[in-house]
Amino acid sequence: MNSERPLNTTSTGKGNNSPWVVYENTKGDDNGKHIVLIAGDEEYRSEEALPMLGKILAEHHGFRCTVLFSINRDTGTIDPAEQTHIPGLHNVADADLLVLLLRFRELPDSDMKYIADHVDAGKPIIGIRTSTHAFRYERNLNSPYEKYSMDSKVWPGGFGRQILGETWVSHHGHHAHEATRGIPNQDVSDHPILRGVHDVFGPSDVYGISELPDDATVLLWGQVLSGMAPNSAPIQGSKNEPMMPIAWTREINCAGKEKKMRVICSTIGAAIDLQSVDLRRMLVNACYWCLRLENAIPAQSQVDTVGKYEPSFFGFGAFQKGIKPEAHQSE
Numbered sequence: 001m002n003s004e005r006p007l008n009t010t011s012t013g014k015g016n017n018s019p020w021v022v023y024e025n026t027k028g029d030d031n032g033k034h035i036v037l038i039a040g041d042e043e044y045r046s047e048e049a050l051p052m053l054g055k056i057l058a059e060h061h062g063f064r065c066t067v068l069f070s071i072n073r074d075t076g077t078i079d080p081a082e083q084t085h086i087p088g089l090h091n092v093a094d095a096d097l098l099v100l101l102l103r104f105r106e107l108p109d110s111d112m113k114y115i116a117d118h119v120d121a122g123k124p125i126i127g128i129r130t131s132t133h134a135f136r137y138e139r140n141l142n143s144p145y146e147k148y149s150m151d152s153k154v155w156p157g158g159f160g161r162q163i164l165g166e167t168w169v170s171h172h173g174h175h176a177h178e179a180t181r182g183i184p185n186q187d188v189s190d191h192p193i194l195r196g197v198h199d200v201f202g203p204s205d206v207y208g209i210s211e212l213p214d215d216a217t218v219l220l221w222g223q224v225l226s227g228m229a230p231n232s233a234p235i236q237g238s239k240n241e242p243m244m245p246i247a248w249t250r251e252i253n254c255a256g257k258e259k260k261m262r263v264i265c266s267t268i269g270a271a272i273d274l275q276s277v278d279l280r281r282m283l284v285n286a287c288y289w290c291l292r293l294e295n296a297i298p299a300q301s302q303v304d305t306v307g308k309y310e311p312s313f314f315g316f317g318a319f320q321k322g323i324k325p326e327a328h329q330s331e
Contacts, residue, residue: 019076020088021051021325023058023065031062033291036095038102040070041130042080044204044314045271046101049128051328052274053099055306057287066091069325070105078323084139089114096123097290099283101269103130106137112145119163122254122261124290126283128269129204132160133168164265165216165250166209172244173205173224176314179232180206180268181223182246182279192294193219193249193264193285196301200282201230202273204314209244209267215251219282222246222268247282249289262290271311277303 024030037054039046047069054065068088072079083105092098092114107115119125127134135158137149147154150167160167173180182200206222221243225232234240246267251260264286274280280303288297312318 017076017324017326018088019071019325020066020068020091021054021328023054023067025058025062025064029062030064031293033062033096033293034064034066034094035097035099035287036066036068036092037099038068038086038089038092039078040068040080040083040086040105041101041103042319043103043316044101044129044269045312045319046128047078047080047319047323048311049269049271049274050099050101052271052305052309052311053280053283056280056284056303059306060302060304061284061287063287066095067325067328071325075322076324077321078319078325080319081317084108086111092118097126097287098123099126099128099287100131100134101128102134104136105134106139107135107145109140109143109145112143112148116145116148119159119261122252122257122259124262125163126264126266126286126290127160127164128266128283129207130168132164132166132207132265132267134159163252163263165212165248165263166265168207169210170208171205172208172222172239173235175205177228178205178235179203179225179228179230180246180273181225181234182220182268182276182282183223183243184220185218188217188219191217191219191249192297193282193289195285195297196299197278197282197285199276200268200278201276202268202270202279203228204268204270204273206239206244206246207267212245212248213250216245216248217250218245218248220245220247220266220268259292262292264290270314272313275309275311280305
């Protein structure tokens, strides 16, 4: 299922004790674009998924990729339950694209400002899975960034609804019992993000969606399956009639900006889901589209994993303990 290629990227975080990693293409094919990927969720193993995706984007596509993690202040190890500490957010200042897999983060104002500045500048963002509810402010309700909270009264639905297009609603499929088949939207079958994307499967369930904004373009519909295997039959009845969107794009008008802000949300994207070759391909293509490089997307983007990829199954408290970011330099 996963192609094991020798690790051909280099990490240039600040030494072996750096709390973040940087992957750069070693073949001289750097395209000059910087992608910052931020991992911080308790359940879906973003700390495993995003380093893998960063390596693919660097090695095969020439992007410089910085991967940030939620870090335990006492041990320096990756700790998804640490909701207030993601070192290295200053790297966002020169990011061309943010890729987020976050849940309920409440960052210090000095750190959150980097993300808010990226949004305010109209720079592109990809939000994966729980990023629909990436932020929740409970400790500092006077923060100027409280509006990013999914509970915000200033921005109803917070960052999820206002930027990505939807906040947390529900588990539509039966969590951990009914997997997901991604069905490409035939109405936009020629969309560059769907180039080479045909067979998407993930063990995570379909999220419920209440209503997407008018400017959203659905790329994938989520077919709820009767079991957890790729060959499980679709559920019959109302769960799939109609199907929920699980990946969509937006182009948002930003005041004073010449170009619209490009945004993509994918509610499928747990680490275990990214064993799906075509899901990885969709996310790689999405990076090109967000950066207005869609003309460079080939008929079938190269998405072989770089090094081993043996993702953990999702679950609260199920992350691998004692891992420092430097471990992702040598996998």
